[in-house]
Amino acid sequence: MNQEQFEKIKNGKGFIAALDQSGGSTPKALKDYGIEENQYSNEDEMYTLVHEMRTRIITSPAFSSEKILGAILFEQTMDREVEGKYTSDYLADKGIVPFLKVDKGLADEENGVQLMKVIPGLDELLKRAKERNVFGTKMRSNILEANKDDIAKVVEQQFEIGKQIIEAGLVPIIEPEVNINAKDKEAIEDILKDEIAKELDKLNEDQYVMLKLTIPTKPNQYKSLIEHPNVVRVVALSGGYSREKANELLKENDNLIASFSRALVTDLFAGQSAEEFDSGLQDAVDSIYDASVNKN
Numbered sequence: 102m103n104q105e106q107f108e109k110i111k112n113g114k115g116f117i118a119a120l121d122q123s124g125g126s127t128p129k130a131l132k133d134y135g136i137e138e139n140q141y142s143n144e145d146e147m148y149t150l151v152h153e154m155r156t157r158i159i160t161s162p163a164f165s166s167e168k169i170l171g172a173i174l175f176e177q178t179m180d181r182e183v184e185g186k187y188t189s190d191y192l193a194d195k196g197i198v199p200f201l202k203v204d205k206g207l208a209d210e211e212n213g214v215q216l217m218k219v220i221p222g223l224d225e226l227l228k229r230a231k232e233r234n235v236f237g238t239k240m241r242s243n244i245l246e247a248n249k250d251d252i253a254k255v256v257e258q259q260f261e262i263g264k265q266i267i268e269a270g271l272v273p274i275i276e277p278e279v280n281i282n283a284k285d286k287e288a289i290e291d292i293l294k295d296e297i298a299k300e301l302d303k304l305n306e307d308q309y310v311m312l313k314l315t316i317p318t319k320p321n322q323y324k325s326l327i328e329h330p331n332v333v334r335v336v337a338l339s340g341g342y343s344r345e346k347a348n349e350l351l352k353e354n355d356n357l358i359a360s361f362s363r364a365l366v367t368d369l370f371a372g373q374s375a376e377e378f379d380s381g382l383q384d385a386v387d388s389i390y391d392a393s394v395n396k397n
């Protein structure tokens with residue numbers, strides 16, 4: 102494992118940019134960016150357009166390692182190039198640590214949770230990620246109701262696959278998202294914290310994970326997880342909150358940094374001039390950095 106990147110992710114001041122919208126989320130990500138579905142006629146064109154959007158973000162002067170510690174990539178982005186380099190190498194050369202989203206989407210909701218779908222060919226994908234100098238991975242489940250046994254299943258699945266990822270020499274970001282509109286969000290977060298702690302305590306001392314969590318209703322709910330010796334860093338998804346709201350809630354949580362997708366790109370549009378785009382991205386980066394680093 103790249104020790105310099107490990108140190109940066111563990112102790113660096115900044116946040117992680119989530120640029121990994123999956124196939125399922127891409128049409129909405131493009132629509133939010135100002136590209137309607139009638140502007141592309143097949144998946145290939147869609148992926149080319151979203152790679153252009155991500156390239157515009159990644160190559161912007163606002164997308165700098167001064168405030169951005171890492172970036173989470175979609176598999177196709179990892180296999181494409183930015184200015185003649187593989188995307189992960191381009192990022193690493195900018196001092197930004199590359200991560201790869203490895204999940205293949207969510208299973209149907211059952212008993213108030215969505216497990217991850219089976220991930221075929223994971224070993225092969227992890228091998229390729231290592232070849233592309235990727236540091237870590239990210240995979241997302243979804244929790245909607247406070248059903249203890251089912252939340253336990255979500256966490257068990259995450260850690261079981263997480264250990265496979267650790268074996269492959271990468272650091273897994275474990276992301277059991279809690280839906281921000283869940284009726285019993287606080288009760289879910291109490292159960293989730295306990296279930297994650299149980300799995301963390303089973304790890305060997307040289308097995309490291311990261312956690313990507315919904316910003317909790319109770320400030321500092323996850324303090325004990327943040328301080329756990331097997332946890333490199335705990336980061337927060339924006340979950341559908343506006344950037345202002347996500348930043349406001351994040352500021353209430355010590356040592357919790359952002360890993361936003363929607364909240365990062367919400368003011369970026371295809372039709373913007375270079376300076377409008379770059380200044381919109383700079384504003385987003387500055388405000389998310391501030392919420393990640395300067396707490397109340």
Ligand SMILES: O=P(O)(O)OC[C@H]1O[C@](O)(COP(=O)(O)O)[C@@H](O)[C@@H]1O
Nearest residue numbers: 119122123126338339340361362363
């Ligand atoms: O496309 P997916 O896999 O459903 O994930 C969508 C997004 O959810 C995230 O986990 C969190 O994104 P948000 O900050 O927009 O909630 C991102 O990493 C990812 O881009």
